Amino acid sequence: MRKPPLKIRLKRKFFSVFFTVFTALCALLFLFPTAVTIANSFMTQKEINANYGAMISNFDKNDSRKTFISEKLNLKLIPDRVSFQQYITVLFKNSDYLMKFWNSVILVVPIVIFQTIVALLAAYSFARYQGRFKEILFFLYVVLMLMPYQVTLVPNYLVADMLGIVDTRLSIILPGIFAPFSVFILAKVMRRIPVSYIEAAKLDGAGEVQIFTQICLPLSRSAIFSVVLLNFIDYWNMVEQPLIMLSDTDYHPLSVFLSKINSGDVGLAFAVAVIYMIPTLLMFFYGEDYLVEGIAYSGGIKG
Incomplete structure (x- = not known):
């Protein structure tokens, strides 16, 4: 069977690599929130506050409404110090x-x-x-x-x-x-x-x-x-x-x-x-x- 011309083969190869890279990037994008959640679950509360700033703020003591304010945002996938304190609190305390x-x-x-x-x-x-x-x-x-x-x-x-x-x-x-x-x-x-x-x-x-x-x-x-x-x-x-x-x-x-x-x-x-x-x-x-x-x-x- 005769092979297709080199130009067509290169074109097919390019589209194959392009779609592979594109789908891989989409997969990483969808998995990123899950990875951030898992990583932050092993951080200490002090490190979370340092990464995300004051997440919750009360405007008025007589007002029960709360708002989320991010003074500093630093998304991290590797904790400075691995801590299981959050899981201990959830599971046992x-x-x-x-x-x-x-x-x-x-x-x-x-x-x-x-x-x-x-x-x-x-x-x-x-x-x-x-x-x-x-x-x-x-x-x-x-x-x-x-x-x-x-x-x-x-x-x-x-x-x-x-x-x-x-x-x-x-x-x-x-x-x-x-x-x-x-x-x-x-x-x-x-x-x-x-x-x-x-x-x-x-x-x-x-x-x-x-x-x-x-x-x-x-x-x-x-x-x-x-x-x-x-x-x-x-x-x-x-x-x-x-x-x-x-x-x-x-x-x-x-x-x-x-x-x-x-x-x-x-x-x-x-x-x-x-x-x-x-x-x-x-x-x-x-x-x-x-x-x-x-x-x-x-x-x-x-x-």
Whole structure:
């Protein structure tokens, strides 16, 4: 096979190097805030004050409002002296931070688990059975999925108030369990499973339970993990739901509490932010391959 002219090869090489450098710079730009947060979490409070100046200032003793004023800014990625004092304070000396962390776990884990179970059953029904009513219902799921949470906030609050679960964790967990996002993704995946697989299973005497557990679930494994990870990240970072549904701040998750930490100690805010990132980072690193496969191929196989 004849090679392309030297000019074309040099041009391709240039664009390849250019896009590689460009994407690397974009990646560094996106990772920079995270690197600064981790580095500052190991700094002493004295060094943080020296780098960022007076971060918080009160204008009036009778005015509770505060503003952020940066008199001196010196972003550093390497601390002068590594200190674990911020983490010791968060993990051992002050129980508020750990309590808020476990509030997040108590809210998010049931939502992710039960939403996945409900979504799998609903998606299997949408994929297996045909009918006009099913198509209308699936269309409504899509419409609900496209609506932002702020649009459904008032109906959710009214329903929670009718059920008497306002100011309880159920007011957040129940709407999360029946969210339509997972149903849409998993139904799309299961529709791609070849009908021949299901027909062959039926000839072997398999029932609906066997078809669901032994064919649909294994072929949807990547999509299931993608849904679990995306839902975990979404609800781990929720803010509006707890603020509206939970008036008792003792039930607020760490995502709400993070915005209030820096009003007392900026160094603690960095440490808590790092702890807050750990669960999502662990899940991502563990299931990166499944996530990429689930997004790229919708978790199924082409029929």
